[in-house]
Amino acid sequence: MTGTTSSSTEPDDPAAPARRRIFADLTPLRVSPDYRRLWVGNTVSWMGSAMTSFAVALQVYDITRSSFSVGLVGLCSLVPLVLFGLYGGAVADSVDRRKLGLYSAGGLAALSVVLAAAALSGYHQVWLLYTVVALQSICGALNAPARSAMVPRLLPPEQLPAANALQSVTTTSGFVVGPALGGVVVGLFGFQAAYLIDAVAFSGALYAMWRLPSMLPDRGEDKRGRASVLDGLRFLAGRPNIRMTFFSDMCAMVLAQPKALFPAIAVVWYGGDAKVAGLLGGATAAGALLGGLFSGWQGRIRRHGLAILLSVAGWGLAIAVFGLTRNLWLGVFFLALAGWMDTVSMVFRTTMLQAATPDDMRGRLQGVFIVVVVGGPRLGDFLAGSVADLTTPTLAITGGGLACALAVGLLALRWRGFARYDARSPEA
Template structure:
């Protein structure tokens, strides 16, 4: 399971399809002292559209995280193989790459609200498929692989449309706060989801987690349905893109990739995240680690899966300071290096609670990186390209962990989980250091003068 309407207030509601263009929310007063420490809630107060989207996504993320853990546990229960669990990530990788890029082009061409609504309906239906199969006692690995692949298709279409809406719902100065709140959405879901999923699976079976997910996803559907129309803005294409100069035409995936090829700072936001998610992402090893290292069960695996989200949630709650940071590139490099270090130390521990602590530290570091990567992507990308760049973003942030699942599962099965986790953390730190040395201008990126 993670970025053109009127931003209405509680006294001025806009019905779905009533308007094409948003009015930027009023610029808020300077933050009070308390908000310099805690998360800034200004976007939730100034935009009812954003508020509904945030609440719906928070509820649905919890259900999706429950399903993700339940699928991994079910595959491991059927096969007894970490490699088979890693294949769950591989079966979602290709659809994410293909449809993530295509979904971004769709979001730049069609009404983003409709794209988000229809793809969310597909995710909702697939949750019912998993629930029905589990209730019928139809436990087949191929079905699980097939459903997660189709979920990846729907998610790849939904993500770019949903994320590219936010800069049109909120003014630029509220984007860091909105991204911190979005991180709370994801981490709240991935904190509660695995814990609840582990308990539900352990007590009532896989079907209970799938049914709760299907019900919870209605919140996201409602939020999408309430949004006004969000058609593409009329105007010129960015410089360097075919068709620039004011001519309106269908958005092209290749145009988005060509645009990205000329923007080194945006490329670095993707490269640094890949270092963390491909090399140092031990999620596929949690079922085996829970049993072999800690003598635990599904609830232990759920605790391990939830620990990074707990750290990220705490980072989001105490995110008020992030609005004062201007060197976003430097912050990203440091936080990715901190993630890799924490993962490597986790691989050296054999005490459950110490391991949970380092996983939580890793999650906090990842949250900081995500906030600044999202803000850079939104601030330095013109609206005509936001869908396509968000499509690339979805491929990286969703496809990277799945490739990391496959790599960790393969190395863990071939050598040992400890070697896979420690080696991956060290590789992450080395790789992000080499990238920073190669593109030093990224370290000097200043949010007051955003250049891609």
């Protein structure tokens, strides 16, 4: 019904194809009510989660007046997410993904209620905040692989790039809007208001999951009831194209990740303060958001492997040039350009992972994806900080960007078939 309606209205609007060539392709939202509900619910709940994450950091600092204590919030989030990322993917390949997504989203909503109740009762204890953050990460590690593995069951393969571009809009807009909204809400109404808003925001995700059909993994001839993490890693070992999506992302996130140096270079390079550091950090997110909003052209690209190689190399080169700039606005421009390249890479990497992976392996591979996406930037922060302390920030940033471009070029030479990957006949 929806497909008929969409196709019948498009000829009446001759400008529609031109808009899709420029702006994000909204076809997945039009043709699939299930996907539309899932995307809207995920967008609202993601902004609420980003708001809560910022509010927790503010509350920890309000209690302790310690930046180190605030830093521990990230550690409490990172460790469970990495440890449970692979496990969550295996669970998503063993059970009904709809139920897993529903229960884990319900857990996240309940944890926000716990935070709100504690704030309302005046129970301000850092250990409780750390515990809730860790439990939220566990629920998120179960929820994300299940939710991502659902998308290829809701849309045809040719619409996956558009769907992943829309997901990038959700993610980056949450990073941009969530903290700003959290600061305003906490400032006006207190911590409990931010946590209650987050709990209510999860109702959209819960409703979307509730309306979905059953999402049991399609096992084909394999009727085993339990999916093994090791089976997923063995599958990955024999699939060079999928492995390359992870390798290329690690090149960008580990070798060319300047975020940890923003506070220092804001002062040393630009003579600024925390506001300048915030501007540098927001530039990459703004570029990524623009990349998602102006992503219509990506749906016509078939050589996804080549697009990933070029965009990762583009990220590295943009970071390298940023390392040579001493003009603030020129630096912001190149960081935004790097963010744009990151969105392009993410769209095609995710699409390849969804299209070239059999349904019974999608959860486990999404678990690996989470570990890479979460762990890579943290390793990159450590590497950039270490190199900058031993040498200079310029060498750390520019050298890292050039190393990223060189590394992805060497990977392309080692696995030449990756550049020839064609979305019309996806091969893992």
